[in-house]
Amino acid sequence: MNAAPRFRALADLIEATRSYWDWSPFGATDCPWASRAPELYGRVQALSDADAEHLMGDDDALLRWLAGAGLTEAAGLAEQIRVPVLADVHSPAKAETDPRAWAGIPGRKQAQIRAFLQALPPRNGVALEWCAGKGHLIRVVSRTTQRPGIGLELQPDLVVTGQALADAQGVAVSLQPCDVLRDEQRIRQTLSQTETALALHACGELHRSLVRQVIAQRVPEVVLAPCCYHLHGGGEYVPLSRAGAAACLRLSRDQLRHAVRQTRTAPPRVRRQQHALNIWRLAFDAWVREALGIDHYTALPPRPLSVLQDGFEAFCQWGARHHGLALPAMQDGAHWLDAGRKR
Template sequence: MNTSRDKEQFSQINRLLEQSRPLWQVRAFETNLLPWQADFPCLAQRLWDISDDDIDCLDAEQARLVKALLPALTQDLHQRGLDWDLSLLTEAPAISDAALVQTPEMQFEDSAHFSAHIKGRKWAQITAFVQHLPEYDLPVLEWCAGKGHLGRLIAKTRGVDVVSLEWQAKLCEEGQTFAQQWQLSQRFICADAFAIGTDSGLTAAGLTESGLNDGQESPNRANENPLTRQQQAVALHACGDLHVRLLKLATEAGTRALAISPCCYHLIQASHYQPLSKLAQQSTLKLSRHDLQLPLQQSVIANAKQQALRHQEIAWRLGFDALQRQRRQIDEYLPLPSLKQSQLSGSFADFCLWAAQQKSVLIPQHCDFAAWLELGRQRQRLTRRIDLVAHLFRSLLERWLILDRCCFLQEHGYRVSVGEFCANSVTPRNALILALKSDD
């Protein structure tokens, strides 16, 4: 990656995100109108011209979404005398010097048996990740390993030693059993990723190592960084602070190579995002956990039934929200706990009674639930359109987050490349950051 080009690219993206904050930094459930409609009347009219039946199709394809809304947004900006670089929405910046190198498809004896207990989509992600993993003949550390499926495939196909770090002891035990069955050079460390490198000592579950011979001492202490210089660290969909923790520990250790696919940026301990790179730290963007969910709001996996249930749930939640505002005489959104899918097979009245009990809201005996449900459906038409505009910027925000990670690695002496390791239809979280420590 070209460092100066990446910095300029980050600055361009950051400028547009700062300018467009009123359009994407919104909470659709908390408003009863398009919050920006006075400043963007053409965009507002364009949204209401879109039929309800077309919204999901537009939302699933970023290129179609941009094509549908960009002319109206451009017209509003022209009328207000504003100059935003909207080309960033239509042309994804080239954040890699070259496409990621893909090794030939992996074939080995008994591969079907090897992957029999792994769900098809997950196995497709794992194999695609390994196919794009550079071969450096280095031992591998698998971060947030779960049962170690990724590390096991690397050990099998690359013939390198793999250490898989996971905090749940049961998963470590199951993963170690799999590795022993296949006679692979893979061992597990059961550790809390957030306790490593601190003085916090043992976690509640303790820090142990699976697969040791009787009497063999674990080489890792509770707070010892398992990352070393001569190592390749890999992480497939480590969530939020977990992959950030890996980046920080790896740069401290000077780990030779990294391969990371970020996921769930909103799963952070702080209330707001803590930028990694010096460049991102200069930005005026203050990203809440809610904002950080924006890149994840694209579903290419949900089937028609799942989408219908999701729409039903949102309409019900918004219907109850209108009811609770009236009953409590407080005009603010009241969050509800997660629902079991079975609850959606009942009636809206049953749902309201459950929600009222959860939040201590008094429901009158003769409540017109049908009227409140209709109000919920009308509010859903609004929130879907608010979200549709915010989704114009979801890819842009994810590129901002990825570039922050890339710039951070470059500041620590790494050469970085970024690409997609699998098709969007396999998983929308398909970005792969590859980093190689420059020679000292």
């Protein structure tokens, strides 16, 4: 597969549509592209919550809908963002059918590991998992392919738990405590004996460091499913590939975060709670704007969904304390919640 032309086409499209996505609905009270694309804006405004929810969980449906609503750039995009199937992986590692191999691994993680096995070309020698957590991936890979495995992981308690799981199954995996951003000697020594480096959900700088290290140490094979791209070293995102460096796409940390904002994998109850908490943030902001006469967004740091149990007013009091704001007692929570909902 030649990824470069596809990359360039997507980079160009992201740049060309910047005015649609490069703003924060939380920070703005008006939609900045509404007057430029009135038909699209009207169609978005007319969407019911249920329809919006459905479209946010189905990329193909969303792109068809956007193209039909006048965003011509959306036509044909579904094909360009489809994850390519690697044609040269002729005989992937065999599937693991023994239920004991999957004991203690949550359902979605099982599905991810099965997909990894399907994409893993047959090879011998040491397989390494980078940022292994409890080493579920390396344990199943090692067990299924009979390859010796190593897992590097920062948190010592995960190393201990993961090693116990591997030992209990008699799998030849060695989980080792290691900070993959710092322990240069351990990394060099481990990669020098590695045939295949694996990483599943190594966030931001963690997967970037793996890419750099496997190139520097000439590891024969790397199989990587990255995540949380925005958690890189800081500042503007610096692409690693030549195609990335050549593209004129400049992305800040916040902009890159759009890539992982979609919550299609969360259960419906969690999505509803996240939606409610978003409304609370906007309602808090509306209250602060009115009470203090300011016209900028008052952002609040991430909060666990459990704060919903304490009620909206407690949330606002916490927000006011967090920013050291002297605010009058809230008179009419329902009014501000309504304002948040409308935003």
